[in-house]
Amino acid sequence: MTLTALIVAAGRGSRAGAGLPKQYRNLDGRSVLARTLGSFLDHPGIDSVRVVIHPDDESHYAAALRAGAADATKLGPAISGGETRQDSVRLGLEALSDCPPGVVLIHDAARPFVGPALLGRAIEAGRDREAAVPGIAVTDTIKIVDPEGRVIDTPDRSTLRAVQTPQAFDFRALLDAHRKAKAAGEERFTDDGALMEWAGIAVHVFEGEATNIKLTHPADFAAAERHLRGSMALLTRLGTGFDVHAFGEGDHVWLGGIRVPHDRGVIAHSDGDVILHALTDAILGTLADGDIGTHFPPSDPQWRGASSDRFLAHAVGLVRDRGGRIDHLDVTLLCEAPRLGPHREAMRxxxxxxxxxxxxxxxxxxxxxxKMGFTGRREGIAAQAAATIRLPEDDA
Known part of the structure; x- marks a missing residue:
């Protein structure tokens, strides 16, 4: 019986603040989604993984995949989500229906601390039950109140469970329940277990994990950072980089990963993006790990015309492989033209x-x-960069 994990990552996450959807926010050097994906991709009991994303988040999603360290061979194409979580799950299930798995796990992308033991319990529950959800015992006393805030009941907390994800289901049963809810105009479900209850299917609870928290508010991210850092000592390192290219024939230059129209091109082995080249060397400098030519020799034909985002992503990956985090990147572009202003925010x-x-x-x-020197005479373009990172003390 095949098993697919469906990661729901189409929400806006506005309560978490910071503008960027919470699943793409940085959490101790990796995005939340990259951490979540890693747990599922690394688990041997999961056959395939699909992610439901917001249609506007394709660039964020691609960046999360580049920054992830997990083996992505089990990862299928992203699926476009809907207006609500319920819509997004249904669309994800429909996308799987042409080649349906026997069991599907539904998991919120904003729960990045799901552990292998919990995943093992979810997989076992999914093979034994039509519907099963993880839950943890409630330790606080719960009150039911009326609209005026008056207490009308105090349920026995020994019977209460706080429900989490991943939730495990028979694929056909869950898809049928979603289709019935859609046909009936029932759009109120924020939890697939509750939708299955509505459809008349028995839902069982297996043991969850207290550490499997959902990141919702800014305070959750602060707590998660503290959890990840623990007592690990980190040392700050600073590196610098410089790159220059002569102008040549052409009608554009690449700067900061953006194609900028210009009356000249640059003479370069790759795409000649001086900003990304300088940043790559700055990050490699923090690691004392050579320079861009060491890792991507210009004598190697495979790098001819290469997009420079590959170089920067490689350097970033080296930092993460050593347990480090990037704190700040700073670049100064030196040229008479083109003008940086119209493209600055897109480049950032x-x-x-x-x-x-x-x-x-x-x-x-x-x-x-x-107007002094080769840049002043418009013979070429240059950039200088600085990178600040932190590495574990034992690896610095």
């Missing part, structure tokens, strides 16, 4: 996406050389 966002950090941690400036 692109750099942030490639690096898996927030746009607030990316600084991008430009200056001329007062």
């Amino acid at each position: 966002q692109r750099i942030a996406d490639i690096s898996g950090i927030g746009i607030g941690a990316v600084s991008l400036k430009a200056t001329t050389t007062e």
Whole structure:
């Protein structure tokens, strides 16, 4: 019996603040979604993984995949979600219906701390039951109140469970229940277990995990950062980078991962993006790990015309492989033209996406050389960069 995990990542997450949807926010050096995916992709009991995303989040999703360290061979194409979580789950199930699994796990992307033991229990429950959800015992006393806030009942907390994900279901049963709810105009479900109850299917509860928290509010992210850091000592490192390319024939230049129209091109082995090249060298400098030419020799024909986002993503991955995190990236572009201003924010966002950090941690400036030197004579373009990272003390 095949098993597919469906990760729901189409929400906006506005309560978490910071503008960026919470599933793509940085959490101790990796995005929330990358952490969540890693747990499912690494588990041997899961045959395939699909992610439901918001149609506007394709670039964020691609950045999360680049920054992830997990084996993505089990990961299928992303699925476009709907207006509500219920819609998104249904659309995800419909996308799987052409080649349906026997069991499906539904999991919220904003729960990045799901452990292998919990996944094992979910898989076992999914093979034994039509519908099963993880739950943990409630430790606080619960009150039921009326609209005026007056207590009308105090349920026995020994019978209460706080329900989590991943929830496990017979695929056909869950898809049928979603289709029935859609046909009946029932759009109130934020939990697939509750939808199955509505459809008349018995739902069982298996043991959840207290650490399997859902990140919802800013305080949740602060607590998660503290949890991940623990007592690990981190040391700050600073690296710098510089890159220059001569102008040549062409009608555009690549800067900060963005194609910028210009009356010249650059002479380069790759795409000649001086901003991304300088940043790559700055990050490699923090690691004392050579330079861009060490990792991507210009003598190697496979890098001819290569997109420079691959170089930066590689350097970022080296930081993460050593348990480090990127705190800040700073770039200064040196040229008379093209003008940086109209493209600055797009470049900052692109750099942030490639690096898996927030746009607030990316600084991008430009200056001329007062018509002095090769940049002043418009013979070429240059960039200098600085990167600040933190590495575990034992690895620094």
